[in-house]
Amino acid sequence: MPWYAVEALDDAFDATKALLTPFDARQWLALAFVVFFLGNTGAGGTSAGAGGSSGTASDGPRVGPGGPPGQMGWEGDLPFAFGELLPIIAGVVAVAIVVGLLYALVGSVMEFVFVESLRRQRVRIRRYADQHFGQALGLFAFRVVLGLVVALPALGLLLGGLSLATGGPSVALGAVVLLVPLLVLAGLVVALVDGLTVNFVVPVMILKDVGILDGWRRFWPTLTGQWRQYAVYVLVRFGLSLVVGSLASVVGGVVGAVLFAPFAALGVVSLPALGGPGAILSNPVALALGIALLLGYLALLTAVLAAVFVPVQTYLRYHALLVLGDTDGNFDLIPELRGDVRETR
Template sequence: MAPLHALENLDDALDATTGFLRPVDRSTWVRLAIVAFFIGGPGANANSVQWTFGGGGGNGGGGPPNVVFEPIGGVELLVAAAVVVFALGLVVLFGFVGSVMEFVFVQSLREETVRVREYWGAHWRQGLRLFGFRLALFAFVFGSVLVLAIPVIVGALDVASVGGGLAIAFFLLLLPVFVVLAITVGLVNGFTTVFVVPIMLLEECGVLAGWRRLWPSVRTEPLQFLAYLVASFFLSILGGILVAVVTLVLALALLVPFGVLFAVGGLVLAFVSEPAGIALLVLVGAVYALAVLAVVALVQVPVQTYLRYYAMLVLGDVDPDLDAVPEQRARVRGDDAAGESAA
């Protein structure tokens, strides 16, 4: 039986990570933290994808009979529409930047040098293709959710008891299908991030061409990729716990200086000026939130670096032609061989 590369590369990925991040260089960590902020937390790997949809509910019978709802004027509608458009614009912009940063991050790991502007200029078109692919996946999942929600909406209308029963039956029938689709889309999105992006860099191709290059390896070595999924699942959990614990400790430590500033704001609010006190408290709170976000990004750097090296090392072992980190592989394997010879 062939060895499982997912198990073999656990230590190699750690060696590659420490070889890149040590000795600690402040500018390298800051740049990687900026990139890590956009590409997401440690859960953003091949075994997980999160699509979050908010939903509202009601009692099905309308509001109380004596409640009079004021009509919404044109100004309120314009303000609401502007807020929605602005929020959607931010989401789209963040998604595009995050897609390009995927290539910046992988290229930084390959070169062991972080040049954000240079790598951005070289790979923003590939990032745009990745963003379009992710949008298509999102649209597919969102459409599936709408289809699944139709029976619930129909049942909530109470059009008839028979109709309500058919709606519930239709919902229960589609629920397992949607679960399977969600898992499949999650795997596709995760594999695209950790495997197809390095292939796109290697072969200077698009997302679909990268998948056509990856798929033969998945089809011929399914056990290797299954082992990677299982191992990366637990690594993600461990990485998430590590990030959460370290972030919590550092966030509590930051409360010492910021607590003094909050106290000053409270005193200004109570004894000097209420507007000035509120403004000071809001400002301190915003700065504290930004500081915590910076801490999260910095803490994510070694976790994200390890997970990406791990995926690329596994991919290179499965198919040597797709090895995106040959120099790092030779270094860590050479160090291991030298250590065994000395022993």
């Protein structure tokens, strides 16, 4: 019995080449914009940090030469009270949640735009987004529910850890021990369901013009009837993810270092002018600017990596579309392209 996920490896490469060659800068940038919001480029970045010390006087004990023997750690006066940072931290978390939800909403729309672009071999972002916006809202709601499956045990684990750190009841230790494997299991299940949804259910939704639940109902008999084929697909996709992850780590490290250089130079120049790390941490405005600068760097890094990984994401999604059409001809979004790439073999 042929394994469709294995057979589609070469065909996906030919389909990707057919879409991206000859090189069209406008189409490539449009696809990069779409990939930016998919959030699964597999890119890995690097982080850099610097530490410093100040010699301000303090009445508290110090560690090091002249400090009390046997004492570990450092105690001294901080330039701010932790309670003063709580409103800033809460504000940053709230903004991060809102931005994350907006990003996920746009990403759900772009899932449909991406599949339509591969299907029609031309990118029309506004047209495809308008055409599938209602379906994208359903996908967004579905993914929010999936996110809660992971977020709830993660929140419980966080609260349990904080309870232990502050000398809370011993029951917190049992909760932490229980929630760790539950969180891992929930993460694996959510990743699997989300992967099947975007790679197979979204194409079914496009082809049959149905919502997320109807899309799953229509795809479910194919998934269960061809479960061996999809099990092999998951294994093949896992192997591809390892390769992509390794490539992304190397490329992300190089690109991240190149992009970080101007931000680092700006930090080196502006840090003394702002009074050093202590003054920045005690100044909400300076702290907010620092966070904005960091977010700007991460957004720029993600955008550049999205452009770099356009062929990778195109290949992976064509691979899934080929497997879907092989397991059920009624769900074949690319019959003509499939015939073209296989006639050349």
